[in-house]
Amino acid sequence: MAELLKGAAVVAAMNEKLTAEVAALKEKGVTPTLAILRVGERDDDISYERGATKRCDTVGVAVKNVILPADVSQEELMKNVEALNNDNNVHGVLIFRPLPKHLDEEAVRQALKPEKDVDGITDGSLAGVFTGSGSGFPPCTAQACMEILDHYKIDCKGKRAVVIGRSLVVGKPAAIMLMGKNATVTVCHTKTVDMPAVARQAEILIVAAGKANAITKEYLAPGQVVIDVGINVNEEGKLCGDVKFDDAEPIVGAITPVPGGVGTVTTSVLVSHVVEAAKKHCN
Known part of the structure; x- marks a missing residue:
């Protein structure tokens, strides 16, 4: 039975920190x-x-x-x-x-x-992610994945990480941010040969495939940490991720639920960027 990496706990911790930072700025x-x-x-x-x-x-x-x-x-x-x-x-x-x-x-x-681009949509912000210069802000969803890993004390150093998806919103920035945490990163996409075999090698798997339940048990291995970025509506009209949860839960070590995972944290990341921008403006 996988540990559930719920977003609510991450949000609560972020809110506590942000409330104190906002109070200090207002002073x-x-x-x-x-x-x-x-x-x-x-x-x-x-x-x-x-x-x-x-x-x-x-x-x-x-x-x-x-x-x-x-x-x-x-x-x-x-x-x-x-x-x-x-x-x-x-x-x-x-x-x-x-x-x-x-x-x-x-x-x-x-x-x-870029200094006001709290959603990470400008080229200046993306350049900041790729160069590590600190200009602008990373896309909120990619950073939300990192906030979850940090909150649950999942050390990325030296780990094999696989990112499925190469969009500018999630896949590419998440891969760069994982490298920043000293993970060894592989990026999979629609032209990847034998993607399930590559995914099974991952100790940390970030999935931003953009397709409901696309990642089934063939992609998964025991003990993996799975961050499911997808938010889709299935045939029954219910929200689901890109990972088939019922396949994953008995196999992997930990997984973010959908709903209640990455999406929950994304808005808090946006707010944290506003506070960070205000702090930079102060200085």
Whole structure:
């Protein structure tokens, strides 16, 4: 029976730390502030916005909402991004994507200053992850995987780690961050030959395949630590991960549940980035 690496315990520990850091900043006259820039009224954006606002409230981070109509012009959107870049009272900016089709998302992404890019979407932030320079912030989901490993005291040094998926949002940054923890890292993708055999070699397995229940028992080995990044809806309409949980639980040493695992921690990572940005701004 695998140990469940639940996100709630990680979030509780992060909240405690963040609450103290926010209080210290407020004593210096600085209120860490997240600006949420939303275009239109997509249900999933509104749901995430609600969750992020609640998590910010919990630790004392302020939220500034910038809501633009779905038919906003590129020029008007860019003006809003620039205004947030130049607002010294805003420390982090979350831009909901994908943007409506008529907008140039790439231009918007690159217009945001990396020091305010708390969601890790700019090239400047990704360069910071890859070079270790500390510029910008890593993508929240990739960092959430690291926060779980840290919280449960899973030492990566010298371990064989396999990352399934090579997206810029999770796979690639997670692989680099694991290397930063001195793991020996292999990245698998759709062109990998005999992926199950590669995955079975892993002591730490991070799965961001983007497909429900894609990772079955053939990919798993006894004692593995499995971090399941996937959030999918199965045929019964229930949330499930990229790892077939019923296959994994009797085999592996530890696994993150879905729901209640990585996704739970991701929003707290976003909030922690806002607090970190405020601390950098102070200095």
